[in-house]
Amino acid sequence: MKEILEIKQKKKNIREKIWKILEEKNVAIFPGAWGRIPNFKGAEKCIKFLKNIPEWEKAKFIKSNPDSPQKHLREFALKEGKIVYMATPKLKELKCFIKIDPQKIKNISFASTIKGAFLLGEKVSPEEIERIDLIIAGSVAVNLNGKRIGKGGGYSDLEYAIGRHFGFIKENTKIITTVHELQIVEDDIPFLPYDIPVDYIITPSNFYKINSNIKKPQGILWEFLDEQKIENIPILKEIKKFHKI
Numbered sequence: 001m002k003e004i005l006e007i008k009q010k011k012k013n014i015r016e017k018i019w020k021i022l023e024e025k026n027v028a029i030f031p032g033a034w035g036r037i038p039n040f041k042g043a044e045k046c047i048k049f050l051k052n053i054p055e056w057e058k059a060k061f062i063k064s065n066p067d068s069p070q071k072h073l074r075e076f077a078l079k080e081g082k083i084v085y086m087a088t089p090k091l092k093e094l095k096c097f098i099k100i101d102p103q104k105i106k107n108i109s110f111a112s113t114i115k116g117a118f119l120l121g122e123k124v125s126p127e128e129i130e131r132i133d134l135i136i137a138g139s140v141a142v143n144l145n146g147k148r149i150g151k152g153g154g155y156s157d158l159e160y161a162i163g164r165h166f167g168f169i170k171e172n173t174k175i176i177t178t179v180h181e182l183q184i185v186e187d188d189i190p191f192l193p194y195d196i197p198v199d200y201i202i203t204p205s206n207f208y209k210i211n212s213n214i215k216k217p218q219g220i221l222w223e224f225l226d227e228q229k230i231e232n233i234p235i236l237k238e239i240k241k242f243h244k245i
Helices: 002-024 043-052 054-058 068-079 114-120 155-166 227-232 234-243
Strands: 061-064 083-087 097-100 122-124 134-137 174-178 200-202 207-209
Touching: 043 054, 043 068, 043 200, 043 207, 061 068, 068 083, 068 134, 068 174, 097 114, 155 234, 227 234
Parallel strands: 061 083, 061 134, 134 174, 174 200
Antiparallel strands: 083 097, 097 122, 200 207
16 A cells, blocks of 8 residues: 555656646646646647557547547547547546547537537447547656556546456557657656556657557456545446446
8 A cells, every 4th residue: 555655646746747847838728737637739730640550540439538638639530530439527427438429410629629529429338339449548747668647536547447347448459648748758657557558659749659568457456446436436336236346
């Protein structure tokens, strides 16, 4: 337990260091850096590197985080006819994902925003999700070993774990993150068994394919979840009850 707390503190320190740098360098844009996946200048330029990712070309179904800097990737995916799935805030509903089908939506630009997705998309349960071809994840910090740090809630990792549990995410499902160059750190980011690594890092000016031997989590690691977390997330309660965990 002490070791886990130390790892979480180290992550917190890196997270706050990056938020501070982005603000000081005037790189963060609305809605700001602190406490979130930071939006950054040039985020829209990241889409030009998607052509370097073979999985993107083939992808029909994409899972994405809902944060502002990845809005451009979601919009590009929808314009290419791909279906995008996003999680509901903090997974607070049993139908904890939103399906955005471009065939059913006229205003794709609006649908790719957080507000638009929840107004125009369709709530679905994990059992209804098609096999995901590619994942877009937001990050506060990453390194070139593929380790990432989110904003601290652990929901990206949980969404991935739920996907592995229900089978719509597999071990070989690649993960992309888009960040500003200042968010790439040299630090050896501490990692816990439930953390998800990334396979591709895109910045406004660079593309990185990560060759890492970091194993992705195989499913839900219950030993790292406290009762309060499970109680607050209906789908976890349902899984636990069904499997008598």
